[in-house]
Amino acid sequence: NAGVMQNPRHLVRRRGQEARLRCSPMKGHSHVYWYRQLPEEGLKFMVYLQKENIIDESGMPKERFSAEFPKEGPSILRIQQVVRGDSAAYFCASSPPVVYGEQFFGPGTRLTVL
């Protein structure tokens, strides 16, 4: 049973470009979460999605960031017009359809903005 998959593992972008990060949840999991981790800091919640629905986006920056989890295919975190401050590790987690509980994390995508 494959775990949470994320790709790419490393992504380098120049300022002003777009970054697309993909996440495939564990089999049977319908809830997806995105977190961001700056160097030597804890993970900070960004967004929580279910299939075709954004449930909680209270941690998403108001501009340039968007997320989706379509009916078919992986969840996508999209960052438009990246700036150096977007450089971080972005982790995706998934869980079964429960109100709260354990989340299973992927290996992360490390975004570097030059």
Place this chain on the structure above:
Amino acid sequence: GESVGLHLPTLSVQEGDNSIINCAYSNSASDYFIWYKQESGKGPQFIIDIRSNMDKRQGQRVTVLLNKTVKHLSLQIAATQPGDSAVYFCAENGETSGSRLTFGEGTQLTVNP
């Protein structure tokens, strides 16, 4: 002004010793608590969890203690091994706080052989 990077609290122990890692949480409504282990360059890995109706739970070589009165969580690792070296985070969520996990600041554990 100049920004200063954050530095994780650190704990250094000798191989074979017991380790205790502490975490304070802020949300008294949290129902569920998890300890995650994060090795360099990897995602968080589940270690052990505990629900708010318990004050202690044991796993293999690990024990989690929950003190809801002072909103404190601890992770005890018995007979610490070099492979335990990592950053350890506590996290919480619950029915009223929502599904999102709120993470603590993390502790860097170093095990010396």
